[in-house]
Amino acid sequence: MKAKPTKLPEVLLIEPRVFGDKRGFFFESYNKIAFAAATDIQAEFVQDNHSCSARHVLRGLHYQIRQPQGKLVRVVAGEVFDVAVDLRRSSSSFGHWVGCHLSAENKHQLWVPEGFAHGFLVLSEYAEFLYKTTDYYAPEYERCIRWDDPELAIDWPLEKAPLVSTKDQAGVAFKEAELFP
Numbered sequence: 001m002k003a004k005p006t007k008l009p010e011v012l013l014i015e016p017r018v019f020g021d022k023r024g025f026f027f028e029s030y031n032k033i034a035f036a037a038a039t040d041i042q043a044e045f046v047q048d049n050h051s052c053s054a055r056h057v058l059r060g061l062h063y064q065i066r067q068p069q070g071k072l073v074r075v076v077a078g079e080v081f082d083v084a085v086d087l088r089r090s091s092s093s094f095g096h097w098v099g100c101h102l103s104a105e106n107k108h109q110l111w112v113p114e115g116f117a118h119g120f121l122v123l124s125e126y127a128e129f130l131y132k133t134t135d136y137y138a139p140e141y142e143r144c145i146r147w148d149d150p151e152l153a154i155d156w157p158l159e160k161a162p163l164v165s166t167k168d169q170a171g172v173a174f175k176e177a178e179l180f181p
């Protein structure tokens with residue numbers, strides 16, 4: 001596997017080594033030793049998540065203000081535009097975002113460290129989204145920043161108004177959000 005920094009250097013794009021043959025393909029979607037060697041990150045994942053969303057669904061921007069979760073995310077069906085936002089006030093990339101196309105086709109994964117908000121927009125008929133997290137779900141600590149916050153100005157590849165949950169519609173503005181040191 002190869003890991004390379006995105007425009008936010010701590011957010012890593014991971015390209016697994018894929019073995020193809022006349023039957024199809026095989027790849028290790030996660031290997032603790034290989035992940036640490038390629039990323040220099042000692043992550044202990046405790047939870048695997050799986051969501052399925054239809055075209056135009058946008059989930060996010062989510063984070064946990066306590067028990068922050070590092071996330072290793074990938075798509076196993078369809079395609080999404082996946083976004084990470086730096087919420088750490090002390091960071092030189094504070095308030096900056098990065099977006100990557102993750103798809104069943106490219107098999108790319110994104111490492112979203114603790115201290116970042118995360119969200120994605122579905123670009124295909126539907127998308128199956130799998131991810132590992134470095135801490136457990138803690139709804140009491142979950143926070144949401146509006147996907148269309150004018151200060152963040154995320155350039156979502158929208159074809160129409162996205163389908164957003166009631167919870168996400170109630171997301172706060174970036175300037176009102178609880179952030180990290």
Ligand SMILES: Cc1cn([C@H]2C[C@H](O)[C@@H](COP(=O)(O)OP(=O)(O)O[C@H]3O[C@H](C)C(=O)[C@H](O)[C@H]3O)O2)c(=O)[nH]c1=O
Nearest residue numbers: 049051059060062063071118119120136137138165167
């Ligand atoms: C995240 C989560 C949710 N749930 C339950 C809570 C709700 O009853 C139901 C749907 O939850 P929610 O609408 O928050 O799901 P998403 O909008 O996909 O949330 C996720 O979307 C963005 C993209 C993220 O990065 C986060 O991992 C996560 O916030 O699953 C659980 O039981 N465990 C969990 O870890």
